[in-house]
Amino acid sequence: MDLYIDTANLDEIKQAAALGVLDGVTTNPSLIAKEKVPYAKRLAEICEFVKGPVSAEVVATDYDGMMSEAEPLRKIAENIVIKLPITVDGLRACKTLSDKGVKTNMTLCFQPLQALMVAKAGAFLVSPFIGRLDDVSEDGMDLIHKIRQIYDNYGFPTKILAASIRHPKHMVDCALAGADVSTVPMSVIKQVLSHPLTDSGLKKFVEDYKKAFGG
Numbered sequence: 001m002d003l004y005i006d007t008a009n010l011d012e013i014k015q016a017a018a019l020g021v022l023d024g025v026t027t028n029p030s031l032i033a034k035e036k037v038p039y040a041k042r043l044a045e046i047c048e049f050v051k052g053p054v055s056a057e058v059v060a061t062d063y064d065g066m067m068s069e070a071e072p073l074r075k076i077a078e079n080i081v082i083k084l085p086i087t088v089d090g091l092r093a094c095k096t097l098s099d100k101g102v103k104t105n106m107t108l109c110f111q112p113l114q115a116l117m118v119a120k121a122g123a124f125l126v127s128p129f130i131g132r133l134d135d136v137s138e139d140g141m142d143l144i145h146k147i148r149q150i151y152d153n154y155g156f157p158t159k160i161l162a163a164s165i166r167h168p169k170h171m172v173d174c175a176l177a178g179a180d181v182s183t184v185p186m187s188v189i190k191q192v193l194s195h196p197l198t199d200s201g202l203k204k205f206v207e208d209y210k211k212a213f214g215g
């Protein structure tokens with residue numbers, strides 16, 4: 001399973017990239033707005049650090065607007081993936097861009113047939129939002145399982161990018177369910193790398209070494 005970081009914060013992106021296991025970045029308008037920097041500038045800065053797919057979302061909600069925003073976004077860098085909402089206009093934009101060879105990430109996916117439609121339109125990635133479904137007492141993981149089965153039934157190459165991940169259990173379940181990518185905040189990357197038994201075990205190893213060999 002590929003690992004993307006879900007942030008527009010450069011320090012977090014640099015920290016995650018330094019781990020050597022970062023495959024890409026997802027941003028959205030809310031994440032970039034939090035950084036209080038110009039939209040395109042921040043995307044260009046991210047693309048300097050990460051050579052894998054970097055999702056850049058349009059904010060237009062109509063087809064023509066999405067198409068005109070996609071053009072400058074994709075010129076920012078070769079690894080930009082155009083992120084579009086799964087709406088009627090978003091689906092049309094996905095088809096037009098995919099036919100031209102432009103990679104898309106279809107976002108705000110909350111039910112399996114949205115994923116089927118964007119796969120038919122040639123999407124590179126689909127982003128089911130697990131945490132936001134859990135927030136409204138639905139089962140986010142069930143959506144991942146259903147999309148995986150539909151894509152496998154018909155051999156769709158669209159990658160399942162599990163999004164809105166809130167904790168390591170979401171990530172484990174995504175890996176078990178066969179999600180192609182998990183995009184996670186830095187807080188979850190840190191949680192994944194921490195376990196109390198690792199900490200206590202390491203402390204004991206170091207203490208025993210010092211007792212026996214000094215230093």
Ligand code: E4P
Pocket residue numbers: 006026027028107127129131132163164165183
């Ligand atoms: C994914 O592309 C989104 O940016 C993100 O995962 C949304 O997560 P949230 O529900 O925690 O805002």
